[in-house]
Amino acid sequence: MRVTRPMLALSGAVAILALTGCGSGGKGEAAAPETVTGSLEHIAAEAKCKPNMQTDADTIRQALCKKGKEKYVLATFATDRGQREWLNGAKDYGGYYLVGRKWVAVGEKKTVTALQGTIGGTMEEGSEHMNPGGSHNSGNHDSGSGHG
Numbered sequence: 001m002r003v004t005r006p007m008l009a010l011s012g013a014v015a016i017l018a019l020t021g022c023g024s025g026g027k028g029e030a031a032a033p034e035t036v037t038g039s040l041e042h043i044a045a046e047a048k049c050k051p052n053m054q055t056d057a058d059t060i061r062q063a064l065c066k067k068g069k070e071k072y073v074l075a076t077f078a079t080d081r082g083q084r085e086w087l088n089g090a091k092d093y094g095g096y097y098l099v100g101r102k103w104v105a106v107g108e109k110k111t112v113t114a115l116q117g118t119i120g121g122t123m124e125e126g127s128e129h130m131n132p133g134g135s136h137n138s139g140n141h142d143s144g145s146g147h148g
Helices: 005-020 040-046 080-093 109-119
Strands: 052-056 060-067 070-077 096-100 103-107 122-125
Touching (some): 040 060, 040 070, 040 109, 070 080, 070 109, 080 103, 096 109, 109 122
Antiparallel strands (some): 052 060, 070 103, 096 103, 096 122
């Protein structure tokens, strides 16, 4: 493989970003861990959870986990597409979703935020109309809005 000037420039930019900690929020902020991958059991072990299996199918495996007094659902998927389809449907119900490669953890915001510091992932939030007090809401709650 021949190394070209653009490839060197790209490599240099990546190295500089890595060395400078691009995207870090400042002093004292812990670096986000690399997002874990693998089986439900492996991810659960990384999260220090003994999974209570709820669904064990070819396309999805789902278990309940506890973190202190808080509970969350950990699900793994056979395909990326299956994960995205499940997530798109689930988000209609509100909630907080920590998303990794072919896995999702669902629970209270503080629970999945703490979990993110252990197993990585990206935080996603469910639908605003089913997530009172979520970041989508500006504080004006109309309980008599007639949604149903």
